[in-house]
Amino acid sequence: MxxxxxxxxxxxxxxxxxxxxxxxxxxxxxxxxxGEVVLLQLAPADPRSLIQGDYMRLAYGLERERITLGAPSGAIILALDARGIGSYRRVAGTPGTGELAFHVGSNAAGDGVLIEPHSFLFQEGHAELYAQARYGIFHVDRSGRHLLVGLADTEARKIEPR
CATH class of the missing domain: 1.20.5 (Single alpha-helices involved in coiled-coils or other helix-helix interfaces)
Known part of the structure; x- marks a missing residue:
């Protein structure tokens, strides 16, 4: 050649x-x-990694519920309250008023869901601030595709280091 x-x-x-x-x-x-803003309840853990720097390992309240998708991945329907906090309503279907689709994976046992991502990186030295996180802030499109854009405190206010 x-x-x-x-x-x-x-x-x-x-x-x-x-x-x-x-x-x-x-x-x-x-x-x-x-995308529509949706908050999901967190169960945060271990805000430090020697390799990555400061980060928060994330787990979501929805992952503790017994939700059976019947497939490796799919959409669940979330109901949104007045603050935009999502809670599980049902598997699949068409979202109604105050609801939206949210794409998830199925856990290995098939009796729960997995929500990505499972970590949130932040600037070194802000671990105490992010330890207050109680919600993940997602932007979600009509198809249920989502992107984690930040973390929020108990009052559902975005945590923003100054």
Whole structure:
């Protein structure tokens, strides 16, 4: 294979990788900007990692409920209260007023759900502030795809270091 062909293949491959990354970033930005805000109750643990720095390992209250998806992943329907705090309503179906779909995975035993992500990284030195976290703040689109964007305290206020 000649050097010209190799360079052309390298250039085409590089452009394809950049296009995929750009599309992914654009997709997540759209979710952050237009997704509905939902808070899920947390069960936080161990806010320190020697390799990653300060972080909080997350577990969600919904993961403790006995919810059977019947598949490796799927959507559950959450009911939202006046503060935007989500609680389990049912598996799948069409969301009604005050409800939305939320994509989850099934746990290994098949009798519960898994919600990603399970960690939240934050700037070193803010562990005490984030130890107050009681809710994960998600942006959720109509299909149930979600993105964790922050943590909130007991009053459902976003925790923001000064």
């Amino acid at each position: 000649s050097n010209t062909i190799r360079r052309a293949l390298f250039l085409v491959t590089s452009l394809a990788v950049l296009a995929v990354l750009g599309w992914s970033v654009r997709d997540f930005e759209a979710l952050v900007n237009s």
